[in-house]
Amino acid sequence: MQTVSSATDPAATADAAVTSDPIADATFTTPVTAEIPAHQFETPYADALRSLAGHDWQRLHVPGHQASAANAPGVAGLVGEAALSIDFPMLFSGVDQETWRLVTPGRITPLMRAQELAAEAWGASRTWFITNGASGGNHVATTVVRALGTELVVQRSVHSSVIDGITHVGLTPHFVTGHVDTGLGSAHGVTAEQVETVLAAHPASAAVYIVSPSYFGAVADIAAIAQVAHAHDVPLIVDESWGSHFGLHPRLPVNAARLGADLIVSSTHKAVGSLTQSAMIQLGSGPHAAALEPLVDRVVRSHQSTSCSALLLASLDEARKNIVTRPELVEEALATAEEIRRRVRADRRFRDATPDILASPDAVTNDPFKIAIDTRGAGITGSDAHYQLLRDHRVYAELSTPSALLLLVGAVSPVDVDRFWDALQALPEAAIEPERPIVLPAPCERAMGLGEAFYSPVEVVPYEEAVGRISADSLAAYPPGVPNVLPGEILSAEVVAFLRATGAAPSGYVRGAADPALATFRVVA
Structure with missing residues (x-):
């Protein structure tokens, strides 16, 4: 395997000038170690866009701004003139389509090459770039399951997009209920023993669908x-949205593609740093992966927009190169995350909740870039801490519960620890410990099938009248987006109260609600 020596002459690794060939051999801009394959320094798709933008085009095609900042000053002000210049449409010959195969058999396009490099980096047998987020990836994965059968074993605390996908394609789910930490107010994962029990009870199931890591960073086996x-x-399908950085550094957990999963959904933007809404679908190393490939490819094509963003695709290419070839950034980010934990462990008010996460029966390790801070002894709720950090200090945490504050450190983004710590220490302390109702509602009783309820006639009723009625919606307190009630389930008083409290919180949001204030609910007529 070719590598670039750390002794490479910097002058020889300067960026190449724009050429007429969008897939000209790449050059390298960063000194590297012998362990990193030279081709991982390539960004074939991003470079192809830059090459195209270097020509004097008369643009008579979409998008309507046609790369002119003068014609779209507001848009240019948002993303910059350079972004407009590389905002090319799909179907550009030789960039994202396989037209060159007709002329030069065996030659691949820059987009195909970029996906090959990503597959190598994550240890996948094949990777697809997608531009409708991991939510879209979950829709792809559930559609793939429907081709295998009509039933599946699925973790109850999956993202609501998985439930949407199950509903849309008419699958019957058999749920595995994962561990819930009622102290922190967090849902974690499932164990192999739990999956075995449900699979044995439902032998007609066509797949197993789980989430790892959890929002709080618990990594399942x-x-x-x-x-x-x-x-x-x-096959095993893993929603690895919160672990897109796994497997890319020796100090990070191994990723699902290398551990035997067959199909993986990866939300690359969350930790690796591509643009929001960019993601990947990966075929893993499991025994069903190869047989799934043609089906996954057809489903991806049917779900992917025919006008998908070149900017999002290019950001996946660049983000892969950045994290693979700059391990020192990961080290620096890890060091800052650990420094925050060290300060929390030594603090009088706050507590490092990492031991709680590792104590979960499903957890074999944790994501070091998720920092859970227990606020139960701090004289302030996690929710109030979240809001006051945002309002008074312009510090934006990832998530809060009544008893915890959750931070996400980007895998290539070291943190200004002092700024965060000064803001945390400035939070007021109440004389009396505030009450913390940290009880997640129990699952609701099922009365109808998911699809039957989703496609039924509906009516909107006041929340008082919704109790005891059949929900037409999948409703999920967000984040983390885990459904609290599913279509076809009977709304309980507990769930209605929980969702209304979530919607009333400063940072609260209930995905799927017809009414943001949850004064009304949509139920089966």
């Missing part, structure tokens, strides 16, 4: 769960 799924001759 993917290898053991994969063994269970494969022993039942079904």
Whole structure:
């Protein structure tokens, strides 16, 4: 395997000038170690866009701004003139389509090459770039399952997009209920033993669908769960949205593609740093992966927009290169995350909740870039801390519960620790410890099938009248987006009260609600 020596002459690694060939051999701009393959320094798709932008085009095609900042000053002010110049449409010959295969058999386009490099980096057998987020990736994955059968074993605390996908394609879910930390107010994952129990009870299931890591960073035993799924001759699908950085550095957990999963959804923007709404779908190393490939490819094409953003695709290419070839950034980010934890552990008011996460029965390790801070002894709720950090200090945390504050450190983005710590220490302390009702509502009773309820006639009723009625919606307190009630389930008083309290919180939002204030609910007529 070719590598670039750390002794490479910097002058020889300067950026190449724009050429007429969009897939000209790449050059390298960063000194590298012998361990990093030279081709991982390539960004073939991003470079192809830059090459195209270097020509004097008369643009008579979409998008309507046609790369003119003068014609679209507001848009240019948002993203910059350079972004407009590389905002090319799909179907550009030789950039994202396979037209050159007709002339030069075996030659691949820059987009195809960029996806190959990503597959190599994550240890996947194949990777697809997608521009409708991991939510779109979950829709792809559930559609793939429908081609295999009509039932599946699925973690109850999946993202609401998985439930949407299950509903749309008419699957029957058999739920595995994961661990819930009622102290922190967080949902974690499932164990191999739990998956075995549900699979054995529902042998017609066509796949197993789980989430790892959890929003709070608990990492499930993917290898053991994969063994269970494969022993039942079904594929394992993993929503690894919160672990897109896994497997890319020795100090990070191993990723699902390398641990036996067959299909993986990866939300690359969350930790690796591509643009928001960019994501990847990966085929893993499981025994069902190869057989799934043609089906996944067809489903991706049917779900992906025919006008997908070149900017989003290019950001995936650049983000992959950045994290793979700059391990020192990951080290620096890890150091800042650990420094925050060290200060929390030594603090009088706040507590590092990492031991709580590792104590979860499903957790074999944790994501070091998720920092859970227990506020139960701090004289302030996690929700109030979240709001006051935002309002008074312009410090924007990822998530809060009544008892915890959750921080996300980007895998390539070291943090200004002092700024955060000064803001945290400035939070007021109440004389009396505030009450913390940290009880997540129990699942609701099912009365109808998901699809039957979703496609039924509906009516909107006041929240008082919604209790005891059948929900037409999937409603999820967001973040983390885990559905609290599903279509076809009977709305309980507990769930209605929980969702209304979430919607009333300063940072609260309930995905799927017809009314943001949750004064009304949409129910089956």
